[in-house]
Amino acid sequence: MHGHKSPDRLKVVRPRPSAEVATSTTVQKATHTMKAVRAHKRGGPEVLRYEDAPVPEVGASEVLVEVHAAAVTTGELAWDETWQSADGADRTPVVPSHEFSGVIDRVGGDVSSLTAGTQVYGLIDFNHDGAAAEFVSLPEEGVVRRPVRLSHVESAALPLAALTAWQALADRARLQPGERVFIQGGTGGVGSFAVQLAKALGAKVTATASEDDQPLVKTLGADRVVPSVPAALSPGEPLFDVLLNTFPGPVPEESYGLVRPGGRLVTLAQPPDQSMAERHGIQGIFFIVASDPDELRRIADLAEQRELRPVISRTLPLADASIAYGPPPAPRRPGKTVLVVRP
Numbered sequence: 001m002h003g004h005k006s007p008d009r010l011k012v013v014r015p016r017p018s019a020e021v022a023t024s025t026t027v028q029k030a031t032h033t034m035k036a037v038r039a040h041k042r043g044g045p046e047v048l049r050y051e052d053a054p055v056p057e058v059g060a061s062e063v064l065v066e067v068h069a070a071a072v073t074t075g076e077l078a079w080d081e082t083w084q085s086a087d088g089a090d091r092t093p094v095v096p097s098h099e100f101s102g103v104i105d106r107v108g109g110d111v112s113s114l115t116a117g118t119q120v121y122g123l124i125d126f127n128h129d130g131a132a133a134e135f136v137s138l139p140e141e142g143v144v145r146r147p148v149r150l151s152h153v154e155s156a157a158l159p160l161a162a163l164t165a166w167q168a169l170a171d172r173a174r175l176q177p178g179e180r181v182f183i184q185g186g187t188g189g190v191g192s193f194a195v196q197l198a199k200a201l202g203a204k205v206t207a208t209a210s211e212d213d214q215p216l217v218k219t220l221g222a223d224r225v226v227p228s229v230p231a232a233l234s235p236g237e238p239l240f241d242v243l244l245n246t247f248p249g250p251v252p253e254e255s256y257g258l259v260r261p262g263g264r265l266v267t268l269a270q271p272p273d274q275s276m277a278e279r280h281g282i283q284g285i286f287f288i289v290a291s292d293p294d295e296l297r298r299i300a301d302l303a304e305q306r307e308l309r310p311v312i313s314r315t316l317p318l319a320d321a322s323i324a325y326g327p328p329p330a331p332r333r334p335g336k337t338v339l340v341v342r343p
Contacts, residue, residue: 036133037321037339038093042083045325048096050318056129056137060110063140065120068152070131071099072324072337073160074189081126091127096325097339098124100131101146101155111140121146121155121300123163123291131156132321132339144296147303150310155303157310157336161189162299164268164289165197165244172285173242173264177202180239182232182258184208185246186217186225187334190268192311194244195220200307206232206240213334216311229254239263256280311335317343 036053058064076082076096085091101121107114114120122143124130146155168190169175181198185191186207198205199221206224209217214225226232229252233239239260245251245267253276259265261281265272270286277284302308313335316324324337 034134040093045322048322055135058108058137060108062108062137064105064137065102066105067102067131067341069101069156070097070339071156086127095129095133097130097132099159101152119146123159144293147300149304153338154310162193164190165193168266173266175201179241180204181242182206182240183244187213188246191246195222196308315340
């Protein structure tokens, strides 16, 4: 994944937090240290250490969240953003894991939209310390109320992949009710949400999945599940209005021919071949997911309405973060790996 932009990469630059002292809306904790997972030098899972660390300071426009669960983004330890500040400076030691669910512990003096005790979830910029810790501080705009129908583990698995799927289908492809959509990779982090969101938007959904995973994808709402891209169309079947490619690497060449003239092909790993798109008379779309509090609220609403649920592959205690970032167990299970910070 290193060398090109990740489909799940969050690119948002926020202002540096103020150094003003936070106004606590709860009783200040007696301890100033916490358990955290940190890396003191660049590397892979082997450099992660479960250790004591300072509880983060809270800027005037920030909130301090008591983390209950933090989700793992595959590949984040290979990205420059993980190890550098927005201006490119080294910022080790770093804390990984940038999707979280928890409870606000206290808020900065300029924060008026959130209060202590509120259950929240959200995203943290990759050039900011993450949530593999008992506490994390972050700008208030990165935090919204979580879907309380879900557990903290499930809520933590939502933000990045669900936002990517939403922005791909609703914002970029502008998927309409009744349209036919083909999702390449229906069991991946993004793909599993894309199947559900496409259905929620009123589309007719076809998705790829291995034979073992096909029942799962059908429970997520797919009208049809096929084992491969070439199997997507039966003879005489109309072409798709929208194709979402969640596979890593270039778009498979045969994918372009599955989209009707004037249709939309959206891809996440790298830009599509525009000459191929033009040859088939389709739109080729590539984008990087961006944080959007309003869309996170919409996703939370869909989860509360039982139209969206995360797929969890495994949970591990915070102390086992190095295992969570290591190779997945075989056979690989679909869904997200989540660190349990507070059982």
